[in-house]
Amino acid sequence: HKNLSIFTPDQVELAKMLLEMEQGHLFENWPDPGVDDDEKICFIDQVALLNSSYPGGLISYVKTARELLADSKEGKNPFDGFVPSVPSGEILTFGDDKFMKYEETGVKQVQNAAFVLVAGGLGERLGYDGIKVALPMETTTGACFLQHYIESILCLSEASCKQTQGESRRDVPFVIMTSDDTHARTIQLLESNSYFGMKPTQVELLKQEKVACLADNDARLAVDPKNKYRIQTKPHGHGDVHSLLYSSGLLKEWKDAGLRWVLFFQDTNGLLFKAIPAALGVSASKEYHVNSLSVPRKAKEAIGGITRLTHADGREMVINVEYNQLDPLLRATGHPDGDANCETGFSPYPGNINQLILELGPYIDELSKTGGAIKEFVNPKYKDSTKTAFKSSTRLECMMQDYPKTLPPSARVGFTVTDPWLAYAPVKNNPEDAAKVPKGNPYHSATSGETAIYRANSMILRKAGVNIDDPVSEVFNGQGVEVWARVVWKPKWAVTFADVKRKVSGNNFISQKSTLVIKGSNVIIQDLSLDGSLVINSVDDAEVQVGGSVKNNGWTIESINKDDTTLPEEVRIRGFKINKTEQLEKSYSEPGKYTLNP
Ligand code: UGB
Numbered sequence: 001h002k003n004l005s006i007f008t009p010d011q012v013e014l015a016k017m018l019l020e021m022e023q024g025h026l027f028e029n030w031p032d033p034g035v036d037d038d039e040k041i042c043f044i045d046q047v048a049l050l051n052s053s054y055p056g057g058l059i060s061y062v063k064t065a066r067e068l069l070a071d072s073k074e075g076k077n078p079f080d081g082f083v084p085s086v087p088s089g090e091i092l093t094f095g096d097d098k099f100m101k102y103e104e105t106g107v108k109q110v111q112n113a114a115f116v117l118v119a120g121g122l123g124e125r126l127g128y129d130g131i132k133v134a135l136p137m138e139t140t141t142g143a144c145f146l147q148h149y150i151e152s153i154l155c156l157s158e159a160s161c162k163q164t165q166g167e168s169r170r171d172v173p174f175v176i177m178t179s180d181d182t183h184a185r186t187i188q189l190l191e192s193n194s195y196f197g198m199k200p201t202q203v204e205l206l207k208q209e210k211v212a213c214l215a216d217n218d219a220r221l222a223v224d225p226k227n228k229y230r231i232q233t234k235p236h237g238h239g240d241v242h243s244l245l246y247s248s249g250l251l252k253e254w255k256d257a258g259l260r261w262v263l264f265f266q267d268t269n270g271l272l273f274k275a276i277p278a279a280l281g282v283s284a285s286k287e288y289h290v291n292s293l294s295v296p297r298k299a300k301e302a303i304g305g306i307t308r309l310t311h312a313d314g315r316e317m318v319i320n321v322e323y324n325q326l327d328p329l330l331r332a333t334g335h336p337d338g339d340a341n342c343e344t345g346f347s348p349y350p351g352n353i354n355q356l357i358l359e360l361g362p363y364i365d366e367l368s369k370t371g372g373a374i375k376e377f378v379n380p381k382y383k384d385s386t387k388t389a390f391k392s393s394t395r396l397e398c399m400m401q402d403y404p405k406t407l408p409p410s411a412r413v414g415f416t417v418t419d420p421w422l423a424y425a426p427v428k429n430n431p432e433d434a435a436k437v438p439k440g441n442p443y444h445s446a447t448s449g450e451t452a453i454y455r456a457n458s459m460i461l462r463k464a465g466v467n468i469d470d471p472v473s474e475v476f477n478g479q480g481v482e483v484w485a486r487v488v489w490k491p492k493w494a495v496t497f498a499d500v501k502r503k504v505s506g507n508n509f510i511s512q513k514s515t516l517v518i519k520g521s522n523v524i525i526q527d528l529s530l531d532g533s534l535v536i537n538s539v540d541d542a543e544v545q546v547g548g549s550v551k552n553n554g555w556t557i558e559s560i561n562k563d564d565t566t567l568p569e570e571v572r573i574r575g576f577k578i579n580k581t582e583q584l585e586k587s588y589s590e591p592g593k594y595t596l597n598p
Helices: 002-006 009-020 037-052 057-074 097-112 145-163 183-191 240-248 250-256 276-286 323-332 360-370 400-406 431-435 446-463 497-503
Strands: 082-085 113-118 174-179 203-208 261-265 290-297 305-311 316-321 347-359 376-378 396-398 413-417 472-476 479-483 486-489 515-518 523-531 533-538 542-551 555-559 576-580 584-588 592-596
Touching (some): 002 037, 009 037, 009 057, 037 057, 057 376, 082 323, 097 113, 097 145, 097 276, 097 497, 113 145, 113 240, 145 276, 174 240, 203 240, 240 250, 250 360, 261 276, 261 360, 276 347, 290 400, 316 323, 316 413, 347 360, 347 400, 360 400, 446 479, 446 486, 446 497, 472 555, 515 523, 523 533, 542 584, 584 592
Parallel strands (some): 113 174, 113 261, 174 203, 486 515, 515 533, 523 542
Antiparallel strands (some): 261 347, 376 396, 472 479, 555 576
16 A cells, blocks of 8 residues: 555554454545645554554454454353352441441551542433532532542541551552543542642552444444544443553552552442441451442342352353343343342342452452453444444443453452442432432432432431431432431541441430531530531541530522523532521631530
8 A cells, every 4th residue: 555655664564454454444545645644644643552552452352343243243142051140248237246347357458458440431321511520429518529539548548547556558549540531621620629638649540542443243443434534432441440550550569569459439429438448348358359349239220230140061250240131131041020129129139339349469460361351242233133234333342340250260259238328329310311210219310329428427327326307308300319417527527437436425416407517537426406507627636526506597408490501510410409598617727625515
């Protein structure tokens, strides 16, 4: 081809590789050298990027694509020969003795952990314009998800250090996987907020690249409809996090530094950190190579089900079966009702929330073999039943929870189930879709994500002995929810239930209309009767005892119209706003001992 003359020798090799893979159509209709040369160089640069960012390069990508597309055309079932059954895992009940023991064990391990947030998704289902980690987790304080995650990691690390008497004090690493869709805005959020108190050197961003789209069953790479000198690309999925961690060299760095655990989590789950210490305790106590934190799952809920798969040839694994595959798999294996609730009111298959705890040593050993490549899948939308043409281009995808699929049978893969209210309240669905969720199933919306935080905090205080009014039922954005007292605390007040129990004593009462915001670390709630709003700010060296009777008009929740474009999008997706009518707000900015007893 004449155009090879404009390329460097390395670029020529890449072009030849494409031709050998029968991708000659990519060069079709290219004018002679001298015309559009800059664009042609951009094309080959893109090929170089696609090649280097995929384990095994484009050759491997196209080869796997051909195999998976052939399987898909044949209608081959990925679970062929596997029989599903309900696995057994560690079941945690918040606050009981076993929970407290695991929590204590887990906190000690935090100093040996690295945290990894996958935040490359734009959240098409939510239909929100910004990045999801910048969304307020709740609107009482307005703290965003990323702030809450970072403060939780910092406080857990501090607690860990205290418990282990500083044996291994270190800045716990925090990695965020971004994509072109989220990278710049994530950096901006961090920089404009001084990394929410974390050292910038503690935070590492790894950007995932998109993968090439496939135009047909022969895995011909799709030309971008907008530019004939570009290959069309789409996201490859959250499974990329494994190859990125491996190729970045971070895993080795962590191992050399003596770390033992890698914790993965997702972009919008405000409850997660309430269960992390106990789940880490389970990992350490049971020496799990893989521990997947899960919650009771409602049938048809859009979260995968943790399932034991047993093959006639003896293979067996405990793995997530994605929500769209669980029902057909059950129906095909003698369960005519498919994905259905059992007598507990939940599906017998625990729900995957993509909170994985991997033991670093075995993780590195495995990735040294695979390079971090995760079993992929393809989901082409065919034009008709002949399955010869696609409605639009497709691509290979992978999911981070599929990591155990390549593990040997000797690997210790387990899971931990928590109470349904404790660990999972994602913000994924837009108001219209959330309102259509089957009755009794979680909405996974901004409305349910926020109200679940008030519920969990109220339930936790109840378990600590506080008398809290029952919730009232309300409907926001077409979703019926329970509204509990708006109780919110910063991670520096409590990151474990043990912290909460230490800081609450005597006879306390909180009415349903109340708001309690605790922003100081050393605040003791003792004999408080709250019917209104109370906000406490204090520096770490101020010890504040809060009691007595606080009564005022408080902060009310007002229903709003989601289509009212005069309101910010963050408010509209919730269907309510908080009117801060009256509060008692106290700030203690100097060290010392104080008593608040109105
Ligand atoms: N994400 C990325 O970082 N990169 C990508 O390319 C894609 C996503 P979704 P999904 O816990 O509720 C998962 O879209 O994939 C990040 C599990 O597969 O929110 O539909 C993205 O930013 C499912 O089993 O979820 O479903 C976000 O943080 C169940 O566990 C995360 O990956 C479900 O999550 C998840 O992306 C759940």
